Amino acid sequence: MPAEYLQLHSFSKEWNVRGAQAASALTLAAMSLGYGVVQLDVTIVNTALDAMGKSLGGGVAELQWVVSAYTIAFAAFILTAGALGDRIGAKRIFMAGFALFTAASLACALSPHAIMLIGARLVQGLAAAILVPNSLALLNHTYTDDRARGRAVAVWAAGASLALTAGPFVGGALITLVGWRAIFLVNLPIGLAGLWLSWRYAVETTRARSREIDLPGQFAAIGALGALAGAIIEGGELGWQHSLVLSAFAAAAVLATLFVWRESRTSQPMLPLSLFSHRLFTLTTVVGLLVNIAIYGLIFVLSLYFQRINGLSAWWTGLAFVPMMGAVLPVNLLAPRLAERIGPCPTIVVGACISALGCLGLVWIEAGTSYWAIFAQMIAISGGLGLLVPPLTSTLLGSVEKARSGIAAGVLNATRQTGSVLGVALFGSLVGGEGAFMQGLHLALVISAAVLLLAAATIGIGARTRGRTM
Template sequence: MPAEFLQMGSFPKAWSRRGAQASSALTLTAMSLGYGVVQLDVTIVNTALDAMGKSLGGGVAELQWVVSAYTIAFAAFILTAGALGDRIGAKRIFMAGFAIFTAASLACALSPNAVVLICARLVQGLAAAILVPNSLALLNHAYADDRARGRAVAVWAAGASLALTAGPFVGGALITLVGWRAIFLVNLPIGLAGLWLSWRYATDTTQARSREIDLPGQLTAIGALGSLAGAIIEAGALGWAHPAVIAAFVGSAVLAALFVWRESRTTQPMLPLSLFGHRLFTLTTIVGLLVNIAIYGLIFVLSLYFQRINGLSAWWTGLAFVPMMGAVLPVNLLAPRIAERIGPCLTIVVGASSSALGCLGMVWIEAGTSYWAIFAQMIAISGGLGLLVPPLTSTLLGSVEKARSGIAAGVLNATRQTGSVLGVALFGSLLASDGAFMSGLHQSLVISAAVLLIAAAVIGLGARAPARAM
């Protein structure tokens, strides 16, 4: 009889265990939706650039702002958003971010002109910055076991890679069937589902009221990055010697200096400068910046090339990017094994060099060049990116104390998004500077190759010296 009672008592425990597992799985679903929708909007918008320009009457500069407004806010706010989640609770902040992202997506879809669209994209970027760090915090809270947490993070990251791959295809299909506004409306059901799952199943993190928000640092960071991007974007239309462009460059430099001064003085900085006392942390951060300048700047340029120069529809442009984006995920999965064999730094060198060779292999491209003539080069560019990102991330995280891994990951994300902003701004300005699109494209490819080779040299040569921890 005692055995029967024990057996009967095991049912509630088993049921409770299954309930907890289901709750964790549905929390993972909500977090994956949050990160996935952020990544989806990174690539889906590129297929709509030509349609947006024709509909709203914007030139290359306006299209640059449509892309850059999102990434500027994403890069500038991501560190503060993580601190805000620590202070108030990650669940509340994550749900607020999802709600803002969904509302901003609706505003994008209803935008009557380019100015409203750019402002709505800025708000979207702010929401994206909120979603990414807090989704990781909630996953960390939902999975106490290290092994289970590792698997959950892998699913979270794989969902984002899938969204990146699907973005061009989904965008092209929606634009062809419905129109460019539909690429933002698709976020509405995702946002509503993510909000409900988060509210119903996610458990909040412990509030750390002692965590301060570095508001002066945040404001100077936004000003410095926004001024720099604005100067580069407008230089394409106004000229590099225009007084407004020069003033923006000077303003960006002053604000950047103020940001560094502020971060060196405050007790709880938004960006702890002491992290850069770790050699590998500094090297991998620089590589992340340089790689994104090249890759995401080229994606912007190639999107316009396919549509404006070769006359491809949004549908075919989306299809053209699917193999390029799709190559990233399988190479991501192979990268750790390659890094185990030849070392993470050498793997990063090989990845960056592969992408550089892909860029150089496209320098001869002209109007009307067959897609299949540049197919292998596009795969080399994206495959190199897929190869270097996992060891880049793991090397950066391994270069600092575990207690600071969260802020280190945030710095890498912010730096890479900053690179994306600068790449789109620079390459877009080259397209607009003299009206010669193909000349600007050729310059963009050469600059990308040079930047990627510099990145390979930075990590290859710099990592030879022993890492130093403060």
């Protein structure tokens, strides 16, 4: 065989390998944009809470609904979105979610009153529910090696961390220079870039046409989560003994029971209860719920603390959050390497304990406390979160067969967003009363520390009882 032919064949093979690597990297970029734009709205909206309240009217309860409408829809629809990706193809569903998120962002920017803004935020949450599990499913499809997948997930999480970091700074600048409506317009170019990269480089997943959509279960999930969030939010305004609040709690309990009953009976459940027979799947799901109750509830109340108690502008509030969010990015990149050394479950335990210590270090905070006096504690809270999320996500995906990666990713993110809903609702109700903000903030910090330590104990003890290193 001529040497020229062998050289040409070798060059062609190397070119194909490099092309495949580039396509994988650009697919990862598209998935990171999808997750990033979802997380961007967390910090941008929290920075704009005071500006939106003054512009549209309303108190803490209305602001809780602006935040919670997004997370309720996110949590309630994410399981169905994962199932749709399994049935129709993750790429198709991911692109549809990106288009819907972009359109809903425009509707948020144009909202003339709080009701329309809350409705547009619901649609945004639905689109976010579509984006996150299908981005993970596409990553799982693209990166088949465990180590490569772990590092890709770390980059995916780091992209979201970058969005979280940029959110306060960009949001504060936009609110100061243009107004709060501009914070939603920034999603438009991100959406267009993500759509193009996905269309051009992502490879469609295998379609499971036998996968059905569980509409009764979906409606029960929406009702249960919405009723529970409403009861907690309005309990802070109306009082916990109010008939509407008690009725909402009762409705949430009944609907949650119906949801579990439905999922145990149907042949194609939106939440296959059999997944929880995997110990690691169950442990990581519970930890995801607990961590988000603590972290995202605190982000909400700290945003109000900076603006309403310490009188900071949106610009300075944004700057106050930049170091906290910025700490997540480098720790996200460190997490998979630490997990390779000591194991993913011990890494999760360390991250949760660091965040808990940060919460306890803030318990003495008062009105007018210097920012630099709480700086290290805020870094600890976010750094612990950055350390635990990549191994948490990768461990959960690795605990189930690849054919169910979409629904597994959906369950993790549904429970995490449910935690966000409960955290914002609970902590918001604690600080919503007249003259009770600081007392409520102190209690929220104690609760957060306890919940994070419970998460560490759950994964630490649960993993150890398996009798092998995780």
